[in-house]
Amino acid sequence: MDNVISIILSAILIATICNILLKKFHIPTIIGYIFTGTIITYSFSLHSMNGDTTLTHVAEFGIVFLMFTIGLEFSLEHLKSMKKQVFFNGFIQVMITGGIFSLSAQYLFDIQQKSAIVIGFALALSSTAIVLKILNDNGNIHSLYGRKVLGILLFQDIAVIPLLLMINIFSLTGSSVSSLIYETIVSAAIVMVLLYIMGKYVLNYFLSKVVSADSEEIFIASVLLIVIGASFLAHSFGFSYSLGAFVAGIMLAETKYKHQIEADLIPFRDLLLGLFFITIGMQIDVQIIFDYFFWILFLLFAIMAIKSAIIFVLLINYTNARTAFKAALSISQVGEFSLAVFALASSSDLMDPVNNQILIVTVVLSMILTPFVLNNIKNIADFMIKEEADNEYMVYSSGFDGHIVVCGYGKLGQEIVYRLKKMNIPYVVVEHDINLVKLGESRNEPVFFGNAARKSILEQVNVEKAKSVIVAINNEKKLHLICEILDSFKTPINTVVRVADFEEKKMIEYLHVKHIVNEGREVAKTLIEKAIA
Numbered sequence: 001m002d003n004v005i006s007i008i009l010s011a012i013l014i015a016t017i018c019n020i021l022l023k024k025f026h027i028p029t030i031i032g033y034i035f036t037g038t039i040i041t042y043s044f045s046l047h048s049m050n051g052d053t054t055l056t057h058v059a060e061f062g063i064v065f066l067m068f069t070i071g072l073e074f075s076l077e078h079l080k081s082m083k084k085q086v087f088f089n090g091f092i093q094v095m096i097t098g099g100i101f102s103l104s105a106q107y108l109f110d111i112q113q114k115s116a117i118v119i120g121f122a123l124a125l126s127s128t129a130i131v132l133k134i135l136n137d138n139g140n141i142h143s144l145y146g147r148k149v150l151g152i153l154l155f156q157d158i159a160v161i162p163l164l165l166m167i168n169i170f171s172l173t174g175s176s177v178s179s180l181i182y183e184t185i186v187s188a189a190i191v192m193v194l195l196y197i198m199g200k201y202v203l204n205y206f207l208s209k210v211v212s213a214d215s216e217e218i219f220i221a222s223v224l225l226i227v228i229g230a231s232f233l234a235h236s237f238g239f240s241y242s243l244g245a246f247v248a249g250i251m252l253a254e255t256k257y258k259h260q261i262e263a264d265l266i267p268f269r270d271l272l273l274g275l276f277f278i279t280i281g282m283q284i285d286v287q288i289i290f291d292y293f294f295w296i297l298f299l300l301f302a303i304m305a306i307k308s309a310i311i312f313v314l315l316i317n318y319t320n321a322r323t324a325f326k327a328a329l330s331i332s333q334v335g336e337f338s339l340a341v342f343a344l345a346s347s348s349d350l351m352d353p354v355n356n357q358i359l360i361v362t363v364v365l366s367m368i369l370t371p372f373v374l375n376n377i378k379n380i381a382d383f384m385i386k387e388e389a390d391n392e393y394m395v396y397s398s399g400f401d402g403h404i405v406v407c408g409y410g411k412l413g414q415e416i417v418y419r420l421k422k423m424n425i426p427y428v429v430v431e432h433d434i435n436l437v438k439l440g441e442s443r444n445e446p447v448f449f450g451n452a453a454r455k456s457i458l459e460q461v462n463v464e465k466a467k468s469v470i471v472a473i474n475n476e477k478k479l480h481l482i483c484e485i486l487d488s489f490k491t492p493i494n495t496v497v498r499v500a501d502f503e504e505k506k507m508i509e510y511l512h513v514k515h516i517v518n519e520g521r522e523v524a525k526t527l528i529e530k531a532i533a
Helices: 002-023 029-043 047-051 053-073 076-081 083-107 113-123 128-138 144-172 177-212 216-236 241-253 258-282 286-291 293-316 321-330 336-347 353-375 377-384 411-422 434-442 455-460 476-488 502-511 519-532
Strands: 404-407 427-431 447-449 468-471 495-499 515-518
Touching: 002 029, 002 258, 029 258, 029 353, 053 144, 053 216, 053 241, 053 258, 083 113, 083 144, 083 293, 113 144, 113 336, 113 353, 128 144, 128 336, 128 353, 144 241, 144 321, 144 336, 177 216, 177 241, 177 434, 216 241, 216 258, 241 258, 258 336, 258 447, 258 455, 286 293, 286 353, 293 321, 293 353, 321 353, 321 377, 336 353, 353 377, 404 411, 411 427, 427 434, 434 447, 455 476, 468 476, 476 495, 476 502, 495 502, 502 515, 515 519
Parallel strands: 404 427, 404 468, 427 447, 468 495, 495 515
Antiparallel strands: none
């Protein structure tokens, strides 16, 4: 027991130190977790644990929760607005890249056909987590090349599901490849329809009853039940856990609970994803890296060059060379889902252990390079392509911008909304009481169900680009928490807060609140003015 505690404490310490150091170079935490797994494996001689599937099964639920949160982002309206970028660019990129890599693996490296298909299409995937985070941080997500990148990444996320299904079926039967691919498509359709029907007629009713209990613990427990239940149902029919989670996410994407569900699940997702990538690091054999070092470097640059070339040729047909080049370079790496695919393929005996090791290290190196490429992409484009594009930095609307965020839809919040509407000022409301949310919806108001004391909820309504935030909450503790969260954003936020009295005002003054309206004082002033008029 003491040894287990020592390993856990060491893993947490190493992961913390690694990620603090890597963050200075803008390298994502995924890499820190992988390094942690490798370090603790050699420090505590844990190579024997790699044969223990218990830890791996638990860690795989990180991918399950990741797929669920991705499903939450797949609203039909979102996909319709980007159908060309997603379904044309994305489909062509995945099929051509996956096909070339699959054929190369089979005929150049003499890898068995089923394994070659899995490897080829896994290498066609890029890192959604790293690329979108950096593009969001530097504001390039709304540039022309950013939109091209987003569309391709969205399709790649969808493509993960049939790929994971294919691995399951490849490992269970000896039929021909063509019949297995057909079976994968048919099986995926069946389970999606089944889960969709259940979601449409059961989930909304179930969640409305859960929310009416007004208990955060019950709500979180019910969400975990939905995710794990959907995953288990899919797995019971012979499909991957991830498929069930993804479809469950899609089912809940159009509901009023979407933002709160996402906020509540992020801690579970990130914790389990961290564990998943630690188990990936535990599988790395340093000796194999030394033995195949030059092969790894060759594969790294070959894969990134081929992916870049394919995407560039695809986009150059209807955009300028500079935009196509930047988009191609942005997603030339191999992503975190490839690691998940390799892990599942290896556990299903579809991949040779040595090949698995080589590919894992190659993927990790491509992910390490990505932040440096993206943060210097303008300079690289300036060096490679002199062409200037007048509309290269055209910004597309992403929803909320220059609006007012109203926290709370009680009596005061409703009065604020009424006056904002009369003045034609754009606004959005965040409310945690489901009855008030329903009231707002009945009035066709943009009222979102969510706890405004959660940073992720405020990020969903683009609080950093809001003209101002009005906090109209009566709960003193919750008001204080919301002000703390608003103060934690890097961008200064114009915050207007209503307080009941002087004591409540003193509690939040240190949180850089720009405007504090003392209700007692202002009401007293107005009453006196009316009385002596």
